[in-house]
Amino acid sequence: MNSICSILEEAATEVPDKPLFVFPENRWRSEEILTYGQLASRSGAAAQAISEHANPGQRALVLFPTGAAFWESFMGCLAGGVIAVPLNIPNLNRGQDQWQELCNDCTPSVLITDEKTAEVLRRRADQHPNLSRLPVITPEHWRGQQCASTLEWPERDGIAFLQYTSGSTASPKGVQVSHSNLLANLEMIRDRMGIRMVDEGTGVTWLPHYHDMGLVGSYLETLFTKNTTLCLQPEEFVLRPGRWLQLISEYRTPIGGGPDFAYRLCVEKIKSDELDLIDLSSWRVAYIGAERIRSETLSRFTEKFGRCGFRNSAFFPCYGLGEATLMATGGPKEATPVVRQVSSAALMANRIEPSAVAADSTSLVGSGNTVEGSKVLIVEPETSLPLEDEQIGEVCLSGPSVTCGYFNRASLNEQLFCELMVDGISEKFLRTGDLGFLSGGELFITGRIKEIIIVRGRNLYPEDIEQRICDAHQALSSDGVVAFSVDLDGQESLVIAAELQRSAVRMESPETVVNAVRQSVIETFGVNPTEILLLRPASIPRTSSGKPKRLAFRDSFIDGTLEYLVREKTGGDR
Numbered sequence: 001m002n003s004i005c006s007i008l009e010e011a012a013t014e015v016p017d018k019p020l021f022v023f024p025e026n027r028w029r030s031e032e033i034l035t036y037g038q039l040a041s042r043s044g045a046a047a048q049a050i051s052e053h054a055n056p057g058q059r060a061l062v063l064f065p066t067g068a069a070f071w072e073s074f075m076g077c078l079a080g081g082v083i084a085v086p087l088n089i090p091n092l093n094r095g096q097d098q099w100q101e102l103c104n105d106c107t108p109s110v111l112i113t114d115e116k117t118a119e120v121l122r123r124r125a126d127q128h129p130n131l132s133r134l135p136v137i138t139p140e141h142w143r144g145q146q147c148a149s150t151l152e153w154p155e156r157d158g159i160a161f162l163q164y165t166s167g168s169t170a171s172p173k174g175v176q177v178s179h180s181n182l183l184a185n186l187e188m189i190r191d192r193m194g195i196r197m198v199d200e201g202t203g204v205t206w207l208p209h210y211h212d213m214g215l216v217g218s219y220l221e222t223l224f225t226k227n228t229t230l231c232l233q234p235e236e237f238v239l240r241p242g243r244w245l246q247l248i249s250e251y252r253t254p255i256g257g258g259p260d261f262a263y264r265l266c267v268e269k270i271k272s273d274e275l276d277l278i279d280l281s282s283w284r285v286a287y288i289g290a291e292r293i294r295s296e297t298l299s300r301f302t303e304k305f306g307r308c309g310f311r312n313s314a315f316f317p318c319y320g321l322g323e324a325t326l327m328a329t330g331g332p333k334e335a336t337p338v339v340r341q342v343s344s345a346a347l348m349a350n351r352i353e354p355s356a357v358a359a360d361s362t363s364l365v366g367s368g369n370t371v372e373g374s375k376v377l378i379v380e381p382e383t384s385l386p387l388e389d390e391q392i393g394e395v396c397l398s399g400p401s402v403t404c405g406y407f408n409r410a411s412l413n414e415q416l417f418c419e420l421m422v423d424g425i426s427e428k429f430l431r432t433g434d435l436g437f438l439s440g441g442e443l444f445i446t447g448r449i450k451e452i453i454i455v456r457g458r459n460l461y462p463e464d465i466e467q468r469i470c471d472a473h474q475a476l477s478s479d480g481v482v483a484f485s486v487d488l489d490g491q492e493s494l495v496i497a498a499e500l501q502r503s504a505v506r507m508e509s510p511e512t513v514v515n516a517v518r519q520s521v522i523e524t525f526g527v528n529p530t531e532i533l534l535l536r537p538a539s540i541p542r543t544s545s546g547k548p549k550r551l552a553f554r555d556s557f558i559d560g561t562l563e564y565l566v567r568e569k570t571g572g573d574r
Contacts, residue, residue, distance in 0.1 A: 003154045003179040005079045011226045012040035022230045023067050034068040045142040046076025053135045054109040056081030063089050063113040066233045069139045070209055073112040081154050084161040086210040103130035106174050112137045156180040162407055163212050163322040174407035175322040184400035185325035186224040188371050192331040193285045195225050202251040203229035206237035206244055213290050216326040242270045249279045257287030260294055261479055263301045281309030285333050289318040291547050292463045295339045295363035319367035323430050325401040329443045330368040338366035338442050352390045366442040374399025376443055395436045396429040451550050453485040454492055455527050472520035473513045475504035482540055484554040493530035502537050510534055510566045534566035
């Protein structure tokens, strides 16, 4: 197989009337069903329409809400050799610097979107000059048109699409995903999760089609294995997370998943009286990734939904990133997740040691292992020398899913996609910027190099601090804490920002919450935060996968643009 296009053409011949994606009716739209035959025909027509404005190798911005039109245009780009750039529809009522920056980066030749978005852009051209100057193609340009020929089969090494990174630690960059990268990763996901071809049943997803976990892991994996997936809008899941589990129950879905926060949201929002209507016994692979996985999430979800037939062994912790197409490690399937209790004090000193007492314990969840033909290497960040098992260092990856780098970032690519010495042999690896360690082939992620906090010579991982603070006081949001460091008088100092529950915004004594946060951090980590801020709900910026943008939040704190309800300076440990 040369590309996902050839797989679509094959499926359109074998099972033309089989639904590929079903978009159920909701408050925003009526039901849509897209069959394999329809997608092959419409994407062929879309490819012809796109070719009038973009040549092979040029870029096309693809902006659609969840629905069939996105897939017709995305596959049309791939079929015609045009590099698709799938993105979330921005808030068009105001100008956005990030869109100008993105357009300057990928220099698109055409914008493919729906008529509603196109009309808003026409009215607000002055606010979006980089978008409004582009020729626009809408579904009306290809729907109802006859496709002159079958889909092309692009070259395996050609770039299929640019996956723009989430921007959790830096400005977004376009990862160049080739057709061969994509096929290799789809095959890896299929094999690691044990997905059956053609007859797996109906999947259910709410993941965004413009983010790699949804684009590759849910949608394109369905196409690759010739199955069917029911597709909810992300907004629908956030408003009604129970709808996701109800559909898994109704359609007897065997495989599905999302980031850690999705499972936490289900635990917090789904009421006990709804559980009798949910049967999760069919769910054999519940993948969880995209952010650091909390052992508490696994245990709380299993405890709550065990009565619905959910098994802890269904959890499939995995690790990946756009620079490796998607999944880098995961599995084996239907194995109980590996959870390590390690010494918090040792972890702060960059060592892995067993915890002796509960007060000095941090839980780490393994992210599985990789497949034959791919490698995970842990290196010392400064020297790039390989480390042994149980030693924390930078996670490096090699294999057919690892991409060739970022679009138009030659200098950065030389730094991050580079040669490393392994057993005296030079091999090309991706330096991920993530910290972790290997233990018997199992990968454990501990944090990000750029986000690590060093106070008095100790390494503090923001995820550990944030998780502990969420339980410090009932007024705090269960998933709304950011920990970061700032330089004050030449020393690194800890700052905590925590969102309040909506019911607690007008509390009379916020100092009790501040004191609870401070006490929790001091008792657990032995550090007194320099400043503690209390925020309104939903104040922390997040990526499309739900990760907090810690560095962007830190920048707004430093430049004085951050809005807060309470700010207390404590002096801290400096």
